[in-house]
Amino acid sequence: MIGPSTYLFTMFGGTWTDNTMDTFLSIDKPGGTVVGNDVWIGRDATIMPGVTIGDGAVLGAHSIVTKDVAPYEVVAGNPARRSRFFEKGTELxxxxxxxxxxxxxITQNAATIMGVTL
Incomplete structure (x- = not known):
């Protein structure tokens, strides 16, 4: 979407590729997607390229995630956000x-990890 046309002329090969490859390669590409630890991703959630998902975040089913998600934040629908815990709980x-x-x-503390209330 850097020019007037979104058509990928490079795919035709030959002269088309020769004439358009430099332009195609110069287009900025989004960074890598980063998913933190202990993240729950619901069914059919879509995470766009370049998004960072923080530790402990929850992505609801069918959500479309277009922006970074903070640690322990809940993202569901389009858009809905809230933190899973109070700020002190997230920091802890x-x-x-x-x-x-x-x-x-982890094995010794698994019950606490699963059931702690913050």
Whole structure:
């Protein structure tokens, strides 16, 4: 969408490719998509290129995610956002980084990780 036409003339090959490849390659491409730890992605959610999903976020089914999602934020519908926890709870979870613990420690604390109320 950088010029008047959105048509991909480069696909024709030969002279078409020779004449258009430099323009095609100069088009900015979105960065990579980054999905944090402990993220739940609902059925048929669409995440656009270049979006970052923070740790502990929840993406509702059929959501279209076009912007970055903060840690422990809930994104559902088009658009609806809210935090999963109070700010202090989010800060505590992010500082704990339980997903980096040794598997033995996670195993010992799994019930708490699953059921803690913040």
């Amino acid at each position: 979870l992010l500082s704990t980084r339980w997903w980096d613990w040794p598997i033995e420690k």
